[in-house]
Amino acid sequence: MRGRVAGPVVVAGLVVAGLAGALGAAGALATRSLLRRQAAAARALIGKPLGETAHDADRVVRKRYADRGPCLELLMVGDSIAAGLGAETAKGTLGSRLAKDVAKAVKRPVRLRTVARVGSESSMLLDQVAGLPASYRPDVAVVVVGGNDVTHRVPVAESVRHLQACVRALQERGAAVVVGTCPDLGTLQPVPQPLRALGSRASRQLAAAQREAVLTLGARAVSLADVVGPFFITNPDEMFSLDRFHPSSMGYHRTARAMLPSVLAAVGVRDDVPFGHHAPATR
Template sequence: MFAADQLARLPLVPLLVAQGLGVRRRVNRLPEPPGARAGTDGEGPTLRLLIIGDSSAAGVGATSQTNALSGQLVAQLAQTHRVHWRLEAATSATTRVTLDHISTLMPQTYDVVVSALGVNDVTRATSERTWIARQTQLADLLTSSFGASLIVASGLPPMGDYPRLPQPLRWVIGEQAKRLDAALATLAATHDALTHLPLTVPFEPHYQAEDGYHPSEDAYALWAELIADLIRQNLPA
């Protein structure tokens, strides 16, 4: 059975496409920040970390990778561990694009994988069934070929609250984001390695980058803290 927003899309398709193209032109103006995408930091027990995802994982909205998700997460974890880390993320990446990319990497062992995906699956109207199939494939690949015992799947942001998204696009995208996020949480509840982390960063102006779409450096700091806390809770004692 189709939800109300899915039924509403049909007569609104021309308008939604036009609004979507306008939004895409605006939000693609911010570059991925410079900085290291792999390294080692901290002292203590070894923690091998892989970060994958889309423009948010790639740090769009920050001035450098140090101030983006990867840098701030590594800084958090390096307080208690020797962190060997790598970032594999790209603007506009969907789950399928990320799955294809990860499949080409030389297999190596990671203790923890952090995944930030879904926004581009939402904007491309990926169905819930396809989304879960690809997320399952990705989680299975990360456990089988990369040895990950913990995969932190960050939840989708509240896209229906983005003030710079015009209506009715905002409503349609917001409902789709809720649907995919709920499905991801359900998948995580049944997958041995996958953990869903609801994205609870407050939706306030100082947590938004200048485009009103990507996280700010303050948001990346809070997001990294939430992820680091979850990782620590799930690491072996």
């Protein structure tokens, strides 16, 4: 799972030119100067990146579910969060946590397959899906993407267009799709204000657009900023890994639990949609 890491250095420089420009001509120079100083301070505070490789977590979760039906195929698509960068062990990644929780609920073994790549933007999603064997048919695909689009100043409309193309490609393979929308970059507490607030606004704008875009295609959306973001704010030492940007194993544990209701609904195990979970309207 190799790729360009949008880690602390990139996040600390969070769209400095673009966000400053968005504030208008008046005071733009002073704003740019302030944000650049804050970016430099953030680089020193956040810490070193974790590298470009997440743990290889792909496996079949069997245990006591081995003889209770065929494997349920779970596919992870997206960026470093979907890949599990920051988890201390392979079993601590988001995909591995979801596979274990889904297996418990459906009483069947779950085969985890991960095509997510560290550093991916939404424009890279379709290639991840296209690289799968033509015969592969996932039961449910979980997509998490958006943080790199924000930090690399990708226009929202462009990000959403690529995400929709990915969702369609997954649905053509027969997958039910659950999208974890862009996390709130305002939870990165080592990033000072106003840089952090601007990052929060940009990431929430993208998340809202992602949610509406995938619902129109019949996919499900989970607002990560709402359902798991508060844990990262109140318990940053536990929820973040050493780089203070990617989740730790505990952070992935919380994120998996937060996404689980929509994943189970996607495979027909539950019908209710809790707060922060969005299902397409029935017709």
